């Protein structure tokens with residue numbers, strides 16, 4: 080990994096990454112993206128790390144905000160992933176990270192929930208195909224924590240005449256393995272999952288979770304190969320169905336609300352805004368259009384719950400200035416932000432775009 084060493088040496092100390100990092104925003108300049116990558120040679124040489132240094136490597140949601148602003152294109156989040164890879168191989172990662180990795184490998188979801196309940200949310204009104212070239216991947220957070228998103232997504236697809244197929248042996252996408260440098264595990268995981276999806280004859284896979292989308296789209300080809308099916312985020316499908324007038328909105332709303340962007344779909348930020356506009360939502364921008372992570376992913380939530388909660392509260396407090404409703408298109412953001420705001424006693428609701436769209440379709444379904 081000589082490239083990474085050279086990349087770290089190319090840092091011009093501009094500190095731009097400090098300003099955008101959600102961790103640095105809430106706990107200060109002792110834990111910066113720059114500081115994380117400067118630990119590379121120490122980690123590579125197996126030198127002892129201080130507690131602060133160790134924490135710095137794991138105090139990252141791998142949101143990529145630092146990469147986006149680095150003027151010399153240092154792949155900061157990849158270097159953090161590589162440092163975690165070395166620490167994991169040495170058995171030095173945090174205990175909760177080890178535990179979650181085991182949950183994914185043994186129970187097929189990060190929370191260790193009973194995987195036989197993955198499809199318990201399916202209700203009689205949903206039209207699903209036994210076999211179809213269009214598949215729908217629910218994702219762990221939706222299946223086990225926010226099933227209303229899956230039901231609404233399928234109702235919207237049904238309204239456009241699409242009856243997707245669910246995958247009996249759906250897997251966790253394995254994003255947590257990617258984020259924590261578990262390269263051998265994600266290689267095997269990607270191979271098994273791509274082969275399985277292809278064996279079902281699926282040509283187009285619709286996914287609600289931006290993390291699942293990014294993992295299958297970008298990480299699987301790196302660790303295994305390009306899938307032979309197309310992978311599309313649900314928001315892109317919704318936008319297309321609206322633009323092609325394949326769904327009719329009978330119950331438009333007239334509201335204004337802030338939208339929390341998903342880090343893994345930050346290159347598609349126009350799609351959710353276009354959908355919301357057609358539903359009748361005037362989207363308000365918080366953070367002047369900057370994408371600020373919810374603070375949950377990559378082990379930040381289990382390993383550093385206070386920091387993770389403080390990061391979530393950045394979005395909650397900003398939103399609360401203008402609204403009691405936040406909108407999102409990421410189930411993990413919704414799960415995390417709603418839990419944190421409830422714990423903090425802040426009265427705010429957070430809704431997924433699919434649910435809003437389902438409501439707006441109304442009777443014409």
Ligand code: SF4
Nearest residue numbers: 100139141142143145
């Ligand atoms: S990936 Fe996000 S959380 Fe991690 S160092 Fe970069 S900006 Fe900070």
Ligand code: SF4
Nearest residue numbers: 090091093094096149
């Ligand atoms: S933005 Fe890039 S060049 Fe600037 S301090 Fe951070 S890592 Fe170094």
